[in-house]
Amino acid sequence: RKEVEQDPGPFNVPEGATVAFNCTYSNSASQSFFWYRQDCRKEPKLLMSVYSSGNEDGRFTAQLNRASQYISLLIRDSKLSDSATYLCAVNSRGSNYKLTFGKGTLLTVNP
Amino acid sequence: DTGVSQDPRHKITKRGQNVTFRCDPISEHNRLYWYRQTLGQGPEFLTYFQNEAQLEKSRLLSDRFSAERPKGSFSTLEIQRTEQGDSAMYLCASSLVIGVSEQFFGPGTRLTVL
Numbered sequence: 001r002k003e004v005e006q007d008p009g010p011f012n013v014p015e016g017a018t019v020a021f022n023c024t025y026s027n028s029a030s031q032s033f034f035w036y037r038q039d040c041r042k043e044p045k046l047l048m049s050v051y052s053s054g055n056e057d058g059r060f061t062a063q064l065n066r067a068s069q070y071i072s073l074l075i076r077d078s079k080l081s082d083s084a085t086y087l088c089a090v091n092s093r094g095s096n097y098k099l100t101f102g103k104g105t106l107l108t109v110n111p
Numbered sequence: 112d113t114g115v116s117q118d119p120r121h122k123i124t125k126r127g128q129n130v131t132f133r134c135d136p137i138s139e140h141n142r143l144y145w146y147r148q149t150l151g152q153g154p155e156f157l158t159y160f161q162n163e164a165q166l167e168k169s170r171l172l173s174d175r176f177s178a179e180r181p182k183g184s185f186s187t188l189e190i191q192r193t194e195q196g197d198s199a200m201y202l203c204a205s206s207l208v209i210g211v212s213e214q215f216f217g218p219g220t221r222l223t224v225l
Binding site: 004032034041042043044045046049087089091096097098099100101102103104 | 142144146151152153154155156159161166167202204206212213214215216217218219221
């Protein structure tokens, strides 16, 4: 089993739709969790850190479920500019904080 | 621009040649990471520095790869005797020691080995 697995996608949604991505992790010692956004041929950009209590930033909501070992990202009222690959990343206690990434999920928002 | 910078942005080389990439982290960040990303995959960890000390190397990092961070500032990643399988995007990230340690990535160096 891969250490971090994401919905394989791709996701194609119309503008204004709500879309959710899930990510599961296998290492119960995982400590910090992140969502990154990556545009084609660009670097990953930090979208959100994911906190135990869940957190929201505008149209984006991230949730963490430690018992089931998954994190989620919800995008409401999606925009054309949200089209990108969304990567989840985790780091583990004692791992020197290196990030382990999922493969990413490609989102295309259509007009 | 106070973000992470990398140079060069693109490198095309012939198999067997040596290449060196440079990363300048965000100035107050003392953690520096190198990752490699191939098409359709997420970034994979290569190596990690805290200040000038290289504290971890991935098994992905064969003995043809070497990284340095003299004086705890910029870092270089050298690949000797490049192979076609080394073609990838090489990403550098930096973070603070304290807190959640959010990592911020540079624009990457895209390496093509012919």
